[in-house]
Amino acid sequence: MAFADNLKQLPPVAHLGGLSLIAADGSVAATIENKPGQAGSLAVYAALAQRHGRITPAAAREGLEIYAEHTADARQHPGKHPNIDRLLQLAEAGDAQAGYEVQLMPADGA
Numbered sequence: 001m002a003f004a005d006n007l008k009q010l011p012p013v014a015h016l017g018g019l020s021l022i023a024a025d026g027s028v029a030a031t032i033e034n035k036p037g038q039a040g041s042l043a044v045y046a047a048l049a050q051r052h053g054r055i056t057p058a059a060a061r062e063g064l065e066i067y068a069e070h071t072a073d074a075r076q077h078p079g080k081h082p083n084i085d086r087l088l089q090l091a092e093a094g095d096a097q098a099g100y101e102v103q104l105m106p107a108d109g110a
Contacts, residue, residue, distance in 0.1 A: 003070050007043055010043045010044065011046070013039065015106065016034050016106065016107055017033065017105045017107040018034050018038075019045055019102055021086075021102060030082075032045055034107060041083040044066050046102075048060075054102060055087075056096070057090055057095070059099070060087040060091040061091045063087045064087050064088065064091060071084055074088065
């Protein structure tokens with residue numbers, strides 16, 4: 001299925017303002033906001049965190065399947081899709097302990 005079709009299968013994220021990915025050292029590795037251009041990635045990462053508890057290598061591999069055609073584009077154009085690049089690196093890390101904790105941020109007024 002295409003990414004747009006896969007997105008329809010994910011839980012809604014209207015209640016979220018975004019999320020932060022927390023590295024093993026406690027630093028914020030990335031923030032994904034609920035805004036145009038990032039809302040799809042927010043839905044993907046939030047769903048992966050819900051299913052796996054955190055973003056693990058296994059979650060990353062699942063995420064790459066969800067991103068569908070965008071995963072191939074990210075492989076051909078490194079840097080164009082940083083949220084997919086992050087999953088590619090994690091999926092290939094080979095360290096089951098690698099990954100990110102996820103901190104959800106409620107939407108204003110939620």
